[in-house]
Amino acid sequence: MDIGPYSFDEYVHLVKSFHGHAAPGMIIGGIMVDIALNNKPAGELFDALCETANCLPDAVQLLTPCTMGNGWLRIVNLGRFSVTLYEKNGGEGVRVYLDSSTLDAWPAIKEWFFKLKPKKDQDSQALFEQIKDAGAKLCKVRSVHVHPRFMEKRSKGSIAVCPLCGEAYPSKDGEICLGCGDENPYTEFH
Amino acid sequence: MDIGPYSFDEYVHLVKSFHGHAAPGMIIGGIMVDIALNNKPAGELFDALCETANCLPDAVQLLTPCTMGNGWLRIVNLGRFSVTLYEKNGGEGVRVYLDSSTLDAWPAIKEWFFKLKPKKDQDSQALFEQIKDAGAKLCKVRSVHVHPRFMEKRSKGSIAVCPLCGEAYPSKDGEICLGCGDENPYTEFH
Numbered sequence: 001m002d003i004g005p006y007s008f009d010e011y012v013h014l015v016k017s018f019h020g021h022a023a024p025g026m027i028i029g030g031i032m033v034d035i036a037l038n039n040k041p042a043g044e045l046f047d048a049l050c051e052t053a054n055c056l057p058d059a060v061q062l063l064t065p066c067t068m069g070n071g072w073l074r075i076v077n078l079g080r081f082s083v084t085l086y087e088k089n090g091g092e093g094v095r096v097y098l099d100s101s102t103l104d105a106w107p108a109i110k111e112w113f114f115k116l117k118p119k120k121d122q123d124s125q126a127l128f129e130q131i132k133d134a135g136a137k138l139c140k141v142r143s144v145h146v147h148p149r150f151m152e153k154r155s156k157g158s159i160a161v162c163p164l165c166g167e168a169y170p171s172k173d174g175e176i177c178l179g180c181g182d183e184n185p186y187t188e189f190h
Numbered sequence: 191m192d193i194g195p196y197s198f199d200e201y202v203h204l205v206k207s208f209h210g211h212a213a214p215g216m217i218i219g220g221i222m223v224d225i226a227l228n229n230k231p232a233g234e235l236f237d238a239l240c241e242t243a244n245c246l247p248d249a250v251q252l253l254t255p256c257t258m259g260n261g262w263l264r265i266v267n268l269g270r271f272s273v274t275l276y277e278k279n280g281g282e283g284v285r286v287y288l289d290s291s292t293l294d295a296w297p298a299i300k301e302w303f304f305k306l307k308p309k310k311d312q313d314s315q316a317l318f319e320q321i322k323d324a325g326a327k328l329c330k331v332r333s334v335h336v337h338p339r340f341m342e343k344r345s346k347g348s349i350a351v352c353p354l355c356g357e358a359y360p361s362k363d364g365e366i367c368l369g370c371g372d373e374n375p376y377t378e379f380h
Contacts, residue, residue, distance in 0.1 A: 018251070018257060019257055019259060019260050020255050020260050025259075026259070051375075053259070054259065054344075054346070055259045057257075057258040058257050058259025058260065059259070061208070061257075061258070065210050067208060067210075067248050067251075068243065068258050069209060069215075069216070069219075069245045069247040069248025069249070069251070070209050070210050070245075070248065071243070071244070075258065076373070076375050078359070078368040078369040078373055078375075079346060079360040079363055079367065080355075080357050080358070080359055080367060081357075082357070084375075091377075095376075095379075097357060098357075098358070100351060100356070100357065100358045101356065113349070113358060114349045114358065115348065142380060143378075143379075143380045144378060144379050144380070145376060145377045145378035145379075146376055146377070147374075147375050147376065148377075150375060154243070154244075156244070156269060159303070159305055161290060162270075165270075166290070166291065167270050167287060167288075167290065168271065168290045168303060169268070169269045169270055173269055177268060177269065177270060178267075178268040178269060179241060179268040179270055183266065183268055185241075185266050185268075185274075185336055186274075186334045186335060186336055186337065187281075187335045187336070187337050187338075188333075188334060188335035189332060189333075189335075190332060
């Protein structure tokens with residue numbers, strides 16, 4: 001089984017290097033992104049939308065041109081294990097998701113996906129063998145049209161200097177930057 | 191100038207491959223992450239917090255073990271060009287930011303950072319030369335303590351099957367999944 005331009009083993013190697021370990025969600029995520037790439041609408045320019053923040057965004061970043069920092073990957077955290085690749089101007093896309101109704105045939109995957117046992121009691125070897133065996137059979141593909149709000153270009157607009165912290169920030173955020181307002185992420189600052 | 195474990199040219203090569211192009215924000219971002227790595231508190235286990243979604247998250251993902259999909263990188267979009275690496279249990283951290291008060295010495299960087307000219311009229315060659323010349327002089331470092339809400343482990347809790355879409359979702363989200371509720375990201379679905 002190939003995943004994107006990689007052999008299965010090459011992909012696992014890449015996952016360990018980028019994500020830290022060969023998480024089951026990264027292997028299934030890679031299979032899902034591969035399916036999405038093979039089914040996406042014609043046209044080179046596509047964005048990605050992940051419905052979970054777990055694992056799947058890293059599979060997208062490893063296998064497509066879409067990253068968090070270049071703005072082509074969006075995470076809409078709906079808690080569903082699903083990825084959509086869509087034409088960035090028109091919104092036509094393909095959504096791939098893990099079809100949980102198939103999992104009775106793959107008990108170790110079901111145990112992991114539905115958290116039926118604590119992680120330490122799960123059979124990791126069986127899990128990986130079943131993922132490799134099941135492959136694309138775990139997934140379903142749908143045609144979708146994403147909402148126009150996901151087709152808007154991300155722009156900060158004009159830049160001001162915050163009178164409190166002295167740092168640059170988007171002037172549309174108001175008289176002071178969000179970090180000096182209610183959203184300050186720090187309890188101490190030296 | 192080295193950036194993380196890479197020479198400057200190696201880093202630029204990596205940026206082009208991952209991020210798509212050698213964006214100025216990726217080069218300055220790499221310099222900032224490098225400074226943070228060299229100043230972070232002792233201890234191996236750290237998380238990262240980016241105060242912008244632009245470029246900087248990709249520099250973190252290329253130069254540290256923290257990624258979006260493994261949960262060690264958080265984006266708190268305050269619109270400030272700043273990255274914090276912090277001890278993931280205690281919250282002690284180091285915050286590195288671009289010090290805009292230095293930019294009078296680097297006019298091409300100032301023009302880009304404050305968007306003083308349309309991108310097509312900016313001098314891209316001068317910009318890259320000034321970034322390489324200025325390096326760490328563009329940045330300031332502060333000790334911080336991050337708010338406890340950024341030290342909480344991300345957990346979905348128990349998993350249910352949505353009665354509408356049939357997909358798995360975190361049962362804490364309610365009777366139906368968020369995607370079948372108000373947050374549906376699709377206008378068409380086949």
